[in-house]
Amino acid sequence: MIDEQGFLARSAATFRGMLNDLKRDEASAADELGVDLSLVVDILAARRPITSELIRRAVALWPVNERDFFPIHDDAPSGVRVMREADSAASSRIIERAGSAYYEYRDTAMSRIAAIRPEWIKILNMVSNDDPDCALVRWNNGHFLYQFTYFIGPVNYYYSWDGRRHCARMNTGDSVFGLPYAPHSFSTRAPSEPGLILALTFGGRLLGDAQHELGVLSEDAVGKITRCGMHDTARSSFVRIEAAMTERNCPLERMAEKSGLPRSRLESFIEGRETPDIGELGRMAEVLRVSPRDLMPWIDDTQDGVRIVRAAEAAAWNFPEGNSPSYHFRELACSTAASFAGAFEVTPLRSIVDDHAAEIDIGMHQFIYVVGDTPAVVYWRDGDHEQSELIEQGDSIYIKPYVSHRFRAALPGGGPDDCKLLVLRVGGRLTGDAACEAAILGSSGIKRLRHDLRRWYER
Numbered sequence: 001m002i003d004e005q006g007f008l009a010r011s012a013a014t015f016r017g018m019l020n021d022l023k024r025d026e027a028s029a030a031d032e033l034g035v036d037l038s039l040v041v042d043i044l045a046a047r048r049p050i051t052s053e054l055i056r057r058a059v060a061l062w063p064v065n066e067r068d069f070f071p072i073h074d075d076a077p078s079g080v081r082v083m084r085e086a087d088s089a090a091s092s093r094i095i096e097r098a099g100s101a102y103y104e105y106r107d108t109a110m111s112r113i114a115a116i117r118p119e120w121i122k123i124l125n126m127v128s129n130d131d132p133d134c135a136l137v138r139w140n141n142g143h144f145l146y147q148f149t150y151f152i153g154p155v156n157y158y159y160s161w162d163g164r165r166h167c168a169r170m171n172t173g174d175s176v177f178g179l180p181y182a183p184h185s186f187s188t189r190a191p192s193e194p195g196l197i198l199a200l201t202f203g204g205r206l207l208g209d210a211q212h213e214l215g216v217l218s219e220d221a222v223g224k225i226t227r228c229g230m231h232d233t234a235r236s237s238f239v240r241i242e243a244a245m246t247e248r249n250c251p252l253e254r255m256a257e258k259s260g261l262p263r264s265r266l267e268s269f270i271e272g273r274e275t276p277d278i279g280e281l282g283r284m285a286e287v288l289r290v291s292p293r294d295l296m297p298w299i300d301d302t303q304d305g306v307r308i309v310r311a312a313e314a315a316a317w318n319f320p321e322g323n324s325p326s327y328h329f330r331e332l333a334c335s336t337a338a339s340f341a342g343a344f345e346v347t348p349l350r351s352i353v354d355d356h357a358a359e360i361d362i363g364m365h366q367f368i369y370v371v372g373d374t375p376a377v378v379y380w381r382d383g384d385h386e387q388s389e390l391i392e393q394g395d396s397i398y399i400k401p402y403v404s405h406r407f408r409a410a411l412p413g414g415g416p417d418d419c420k421l422l423v424l425r426v427g428g429r430l431t432g433d434a435a436c437e438a439a440i441l442g443s444s445g446i447k448r449l450r451h452d453l454r455r456w457y458e459r
């Protein structure tokens with residue numbers, strides 16, 4: 001379900017924002033675009049959709065792009081989308097490699113709002129060894145999206161990094177986080193039944209606007225962006241400090257004088273011999289008038305492009321703390337390289353006969369897949385009332401950011417291991433720097449940004 005009227009209203013606000021930024025009122029916009037004034041007025045009043053002809057003329061005339069005109073569709077107006085196992089099964093398609101059936105893919109819950117593309121995959125290729133160079137293993141070329149993979153059954157996971165191939169023997173409950181563009185593959189181990197994986201791919205900060213900006217920069221510029229590998233913490237710290245100093249044309253002498261840090265110490269940072277402590281970063285940030293976090297080093301905890309977490313080694317805790325927790329959490333494979341994402345196995349400790357389960361209210365997009373035998377009930381707040389859905393093994397759901405929700409096991413007396421949810425959380429466009437900006441804008445500014453249809457001045 002798509003909210004058409006909401007889309008029209010957001011299109012109107014998007015168009016008004018563009019006209020305000022370009023300092024055009026209705027009359028001057030209509031005149032320059034060569035369209036009837038009533039069309040511009042109607043678009044801004046959300047009475048008519050924007051026309052392709054108007055967009056074509058605007059792009060030819062103004063410094064705007066076609067994509068600037070379009071908001072996104074809201075396909076989860078209640079806050080949650082549910083995909084039943086039967087609907088997933090209906091999306092089944094077999095992907096062949098070298099003429100043989102290799103994978104069966106099925107879609108699970110997805111939304112137009114979130115860059116999460118989760119697939120249920122049955123592994124049809126079977127091997128009887130752990131050799132990453134086995135001729136039966138067909139590798140892909142790698143892909144741009146990050147991949148979190150959860151394993152069900154005995155599955156070999158193959159991954160390639162820096163030209164070296166690896167094979168990891170995975171079993172139920174094991175999980176792996178993988179960096180973009182690393183070639184990988186999967187096989188089941190004979191004589192087992194075909195194994196399953198939940199391959200949850202998701203986009204990071206380069207997806208979308210950043211990707212399109214990269215597309216129009218020169219090769220030389222792209223080389224400068226990537227001159228520092230994340231695997232070198234000291235060097236990544238230096239690169240960030242150097243970039244901030246360069247952007248403000250701040251010579252070393254001035255930095256030493258204003259920060260009070262010895263020049264020799266600053267030189268050791270720049271040469272990557274030493275890493276500044278938090279106090280030193282703070283002093284440099286003050287000189288540059290940036291946030292200290294802009295100078296912090298990047299940390300990549302992947303090894304050979306992956307982080308593998310075995311089921312038996314996963315960190316686990318109850319939430320909330322105290323005598324009557326509502327959930328048991330197990331942390332699955334995630335990485336500091338993509339700290340906007342996290343993955344968990346969540347077991348609801350309360351059943352539907354209990355009167356309480358703690359609410360979860362977080363600012364991340366969530367994909368949830370029922371892996372356990374015991375169904376769960378998800379409850380969520382939609383405006384003033386609470387909705388609920390029974391979700392069973394093989395069902396999956398998407399939950400919007402800040403939709404308050406809770407889970408209970410659907411069968412009274414269901415043990416902790418019977419009801420199990422696989423949860424992937426991915427921060428959207430409103431996390432990180434955008435969250436800082438939103439905090440500065442405040443609630444009235446954010447409300448205006450969402451819906452403002454007014455001209456930037458009154459006549």
Ligand SMILES: [Fe+2]
Nearest residue numbers: 143147184199
């Ligand atoms: Fe993949």
